Amino acid sequence: MADLSIEFCGIKAPNPFWLASAPPTDKAYNVVRAFEAGWGGVVWKTLGEDPAAVNVSSRYSAHYGKNREVLGFNNIELITDRSLEINLREITQVKKDWPDRAMIVSLMLPCEEHYWADILPKIEATGADGIELNFGCPHGMPERGMGAAVGQVPEYVELVTRWCKQHTRLPVIVKLTPNITDVRKPARAAKAGGADAVSLINTINSITHLDLDRMVAFPIVGNASTHGGYCGSAVKPIALNMVAEIARDPETHGLPISGIGGIGNWRDAAEFIALGASSVQVCTAAMLHGFGIVKEMKDGLSRWMDEKGYANIAAFSGKAVPNTTDWKYLDMNYAVIAQIDQDKCIKCGKCYVACEDTSHQAIARLVSETEERTYEVIKDECIGCNLCEITCPVEACITMVPQQTGKPYMNWTQDPRNPRAENVATETPERVLI
Structure with missing residues (x-):
């Protein structure tokens, strides 16, 4: 013990x-x-x-x-x-x-x-x-x-x-x-x-x-x-x-x-x-x-x-x-996408409303001929923000699944999209997350 x-x-x-x-x-x-x-x-x-x-x-x-x-x-x-x-x-x-x-x-x-x-x-x-x-x-x-x-x-x-x-x-x-x-x-x-x-x-x-x-x-x-x-x-x-x-x-x-x-x-x-x-x-x-x-x-x-x-x-x-590190040392190439477990989904639509109104319109609301509702993630639109997972009332119904991007670790100090990248690229992180 x-x-x-x-x-x-x-x-x-x-x-x-x-x-x-x-x-x-x-x-x-x-x-x-x-x-x-x-x-x-x-x-x-x-x-x-x-x-x-x-x-x-x-x-x-x-x-x-x-x-x-x-x-x-x-x-x-x-x-x-x-x-x-x-x-x-x-x-x-x-x-x-x-x-x-x-x-x-x-x-x-x-x-x-x-x-x-x-x-x-x-x-x-x-x-x-x-x-x-x-x-x-x-x-x-x-x-x-x-x-x-x-x-x-x-x-x-x-x-x-x-x-x-x-x-x-x-x-x-x-x-x-x-x-x-x-x-x-x-x-x-x-x-x-x-x-x-x-x-x-x-x-x-x-x-x-x-x-x-x-x-x-x-x-x-x-x-x-x-x-x-x-x-x-x-x-x-x-x-x-x-x-x-x-x-x-x-x-x-x-x-x-x-x-x-x-x-x-x-x-x-x-x-x-x-x-x-x-x-x-x-x-x-x-x-x-x-x-x-x-x-x-x-x-x-x-x-x-x-x-x-x-x-x-x-x-x-x-x-x-x-x-636990500073934001600038997080991996810019890491990506996750939401996944809905249809067997656990209770069709409440909270994830759809939250994403459609306030996020990235990455969840589709589908209605069958029998008027049964289904909610599916639009993978190409999902940015992995976690909002749908947070709003879902059923535990583990929506999960965030890591994606294979094929890209190496790159933090913001190294990112070419950073207008100050050349000035900060030599900074040494307290810890590099891999």
Whole structure:
């Protein structure tokens, strides 16, 4: 059976599934229930200076799909609103009772060294395994010069990280904001400051929806609202990209990554790990479905690893990174064409409508004498865009079939159709896809 245990920048845990710093990790009661359910670790909800932050009501809103499925989750809650003394006492007791679980403490303080120098020895005294610097909170705290206000300025990221490395022996994990143009820059700054690892992504600035009668966004506080932090399954594609960017960046390559953002099942976790993460953090899925989801996550991941022959997490961590490159290095001569399995086709016509109205008119709608409809791909018109496959409601009914073009690998830097080909043809790709 596959070994799910990990060691993340020196921190050991029985599995890679950790709860992210958020409401589920705000107090001992929650964390103990999580450990009893089988979570491998937690990042305790962000601690700050006393007096504690004051939160508003209400705090959450959602972006819904069909049947009120929560696709994205928005919150305007701040860091812990409980005193530092209570939090430290509870962290100490929980770590004592659960010594085999990873206990990371999230921190957010003003950008003055003495604040960090004062709190870090207190965190060490709890027996915690590491700290996570919250440089990502997008609401409430940035107005006070903390959270994303730090994470958006690489110089500040490096500065505070260096302070922490000077004042603690614990591993320092820097949590990055996605509300930035290029996530690699703060990641590089964190590494320059001595960070042992990075975690990402924190939440994305968002407004989910409005009450059009009252003309105010949700969540509503009195007669007003504000932007909040967006998380949940909807942010997963953004998070995966940012994790991959850091994993394949030559300047941060090898820096341990804790992946966060829309992880709700074992497959999501496996994708983050394959793109360079060696632990994953979960929040929204636990809030929507409870701590018990970790059992299925562990079981599913273990079964998949056994099937693929991966003995441990390290065996496939980062395995997809070499296959992720810049667009200009993709093979311009590679081609696929859609193919419809007529035995699986339910004749709904969604592929035809999508292709006819918005793509390349590459699907023919045929009607027999008995008025039976059939949809067939017009091969000479198909460009292999995948739209028909995406719109088809039947799994594996439409597949994209590779074509033998007889042409060698050629990327955009080599393509004669590129008006700047002569200027860039000498560039060396990070990895050539064959």
